[in-house]
Amino acid sequence: MTVPLSRRRLLTRAAALGGLLAVSGPLAACSRTEVGTGAPAGDADLLAKLRKQGHVRVGFAGEAPYGFQDGSELAGEAPTLHREIFKALGIGELKPTLTEFGALIPGLLAGRFDVVSAGMAITPERCAKVIFSEPEFVSPTALMVRKGNPKGLTDLRSCAAKGVRVGVLTAAVETSYAKEAGVRDPAVVSLAKQQDGLDALLAGRIDAFALTGISLRWLARTNEGAAVEVLDPFVPVVKGVEQYSPGGAVFRPGATSLRDAFNAELAKITGDPARYVGLIGKYGFTDREVPPRTLRTAELCKA
Template sequence: MTSKLTTALFIAGGLLASSALSANAGPLTDRIAAGEPIRIGFSNIPIWGYPDEKGDPKGFVNEIALGILAKMGYTDVETSVTDWGGLIPGLQANRYDLITGGLYILGSRCENINFSEPIIVTGDAFLVSAGNPKNLNNYKDVLAQSDTILAMYAGSNTVEAARKEGLDDAQIMQLPGPAEVLAAMKSGRADAAALTYFEAVDFAAQSDGKFEITDPNALPDWTKNWVGVGFRFEDEDFMKEFNAALAGYVGSEEMLAAVQEYGVTEVNVPQGEATEWVCANR
């Protein structure tokens, strides 16, 4: 699924950005110099990054990324939607120039792609049946009940977290994406779902009281995560320019107004944590 954004280009900003990048190498810089659009890949993840009914990018990570690019003078953007597990491989295969959609900065991912400086900090939560009948508030609760199944989507940070907490494949149900995770919960094939906090809130709100979310603070502190925008290693020079614009945009009134509809507030603004530190500690 592909859509093209054709908003007007701020010529002055574009000239400044082009000048700053003219001496730098990288596939993305070459595309921009050739007049081609910046290609953004994301998955269909509620709240974080998803296509609207016209196929245009929505979600707070897309809003932030597009806002930063606009500050750099770039508004000629092409977007593609893919499965969650296809984001990093697609970036590496040069199908996208950057990937959004809510990628947590994890050490394992930092080995495969570059991340911008953090744009959001948040945690996870469990989606459970109303009343939480099995009292599943964290991974240890699931581990203690061997017949309990915890759903999550393949490639998500919760897969690593569950395994770190001792769960094996017998209790972990990996699915293609959030929609399939929700379907597993509705059908009773899963007893709980490990999701980002924003996803869990969204699903619970739309369940007509069938589901609720657990307290994110019941999960280990190390499950708190920072979100970044993914780039190829070859585009490090462009990413540096992106980070320079990011520094003045993330946490600004303009950014907070753009993401207000998604429930993002000042609480989710990173407090100076650097990607280098996050890669080493997550």
């Protein structure tokens, strides 16, 4: 990903849709739609339809390690989990469409694809428009520091206690996490993109770079040999609430049968940490990213 700014979860995205870029196969036109919504009719029977046709159309945003094109292959956390799940449901192929992040939900609702496969954050605002699977992962925050951790840091509170400079992505939630932990301006340093954080760390302009452990491990991997390390993740607390930043698959509101079948297979994977890490460990996911059984989408969707 230059590693594209994460997230679906971390950043407030612009509403502009931009163009849609098909990666493989033509975009099927919707011949039947629900009155007043533009969404395809018959979503209640979507699972049966997908089994019959043997493929599912997935939208993704080209953000490693969540969903991206690796040569000719659709790779990343979400496509890997989704391929496993849909195969278990009798649907053997993912047909991908690369889309601007802000266009994923509009494209889903318009019927350009059947599922969003992009590790999208589960938020109340999005739940008002679409339905989510149960969490596929949680995203504990971590710190990237110089090799050897010379400042002896562990989390954002330790950064505040030691008065160090903390790099965060512009408009990312880590800004509020750092300030909640007691790190004050000008010790909170905004950076444009993930690579800038690693470069600022090596140049001594910051002492720690705060982001999700997932993204930092991927950044370290794509800068192999750089004199940095990623510390153990931690879960920030804001106003007494633990900030897990969970993500999941996204479906149209009428596709509850497909969502429920998906959830049943997803639970078999998240309930087996060894299998979970075996599938997506190469993308930087560990057993720390396995969602707690008590973390449910219905609660996350509450405003």
